[in-house]
Amino acid sequence: MSDVLLAANAVAKHFGGVKALRDVSLSIRRGEIYGLIGPNGAGKTTFFNCMTGLYIPDGGGFVFDGQPLKADAPHQAAERGIARTFQNIRLFGNMTALENVMVGRHVRTAAGVVGAMLQSKATRAEEAAIRQKAMELLHYVRIEDRADDLAKNLSYGDQRRLEIARALATEPKLLCLDEPAAGMNATETGELRALIEGIRQDGTTVLLIEHDVKLVMGLCDRVAVLDYGALVIEDVPAVVQKDQRVIEAYLGA
């Protein structure tokens, strides 16, 4: 088993004439918290979208857990063990918090369409297990008391937590968080930090896209910086922080 969980090899993506990603290569090791930062429009979310199959890269590709990732197959990315949250929260608003998490269990359970229609004993047992596991995850992110509320009625911070719980429900090897601290106050950010550290402790590798440089530098083992779609540097926070090109990218000098 290789040390590298996810390797991006010269991933390129164009939108018309705009080069959103220019041959980005990076590698995320098992068990680390990996930060991906860069100014607005640097291509961070585009990178995420290519990785999870929402976009098809125009060049290059990903190797995940020793096998190439198939482009254009979001549900297979989930099967392989990649889960993500969204910069702009995308919950199923008209479903309860518990149901949102239960949908995430889909990929790790077997019963199919026929079983659902016939309501076999095995199906019912499995659905009970799904419910149980979903409750545990809500407890894990500390919103179990909101289980039966519609997702759209949850507070902003709780919605962020619910998205993380839903992503964890797929039992990912790699959890990708797209700006989880956006819009959070200092207390909430502190709680989020503890949550992410806990997730890594429990054996899940975390890829973190974030604007909050302080959070990223304090939390991540290694950091990559994107600017204008190109990788500037990939190293430990102490080195990245002092890199002249990074400072220029952020200050626009």
Added chain:
Amino acid sequence: MDIFLQQIINGLVQGSIYALVALGYTMVYGIMGLINFAHGEVVMIGTLVSITVTSTLAAAGVPLGLAGLGGLIAAMLVCMALGWSLERIAYRPLRGSPRLTPLITAIGMSIVLQNLAMIIWGRNYLTFPPLLPKVNFEFAGAHFTLVQVAIVLLSAAMMGGLVFLVYRTKLGMAMRATAQNPAVASLLGVNTNRVIAAAFVVGSALAAVAGVMVGSYYEIAHYQMGFMLGLKAFTAAVLGGIGNLAGAMAGGVLLGIIEALGAGYIGDFTGGFLGSHYQDIFAFVVLIIVLMFKPSGLFGEKTGDRA
């Protein structure tokens, strides 16, 4: 007053059938924003398959009740296969194309299915074998038959089953998740292709049951019978708020009752100038009124991104 109650009962029976068919429209629309105009034809195929199977079994000496059950099951299986094939062959290749394209395809499939049925079952009216004994009941001066009772009860049971499927099972949850956001659902590992196919299959199973009901209610069937029924059920779905399950059920029953009352009283209102065979106008007057004043329907939410 007799005629009022009588028409309410008749409307309830007809409305239960509309509701079952409307559910098929609304499920597919809710999940993928497509009006499957071939859905009425699935009902028609259900009726004709059940006639063939029931008559064949009955001719072979099977008791009529059992033969009818065989016909119902055969109709459901054929329609489920048909619904699955429609999605796979006609609609899936058009996923992501402009909204008008699959709509035109749906109308095309409707024509194809009608003609296919004409080739298989011929152009003549077929009689549907009477599955249930002709028992009459009377309540407060209104009459109804065992068939009518069976239709209402069976539709209620089917709808209860569907609500259970959608709100209490894993498949149902995947359906609702896909309806709300297919991209996110697929990122969570939901195979949205399978969920969409399941919506077609489940809707078609309901259509088959509705087809057998229509057949045993009117005791007559024809390759073009699905067209008007499909339009009415579509109207019912719009009336209730398309994409909304409760709306389709309520819209179906309500439309059935509006139509029945309209047919019962139109003669009085127009001094005998228009007779009850003008009942079809009520459904479409309702459709026009809903589209003008409340296009989201009775139960519908705002569908800004879908409309």
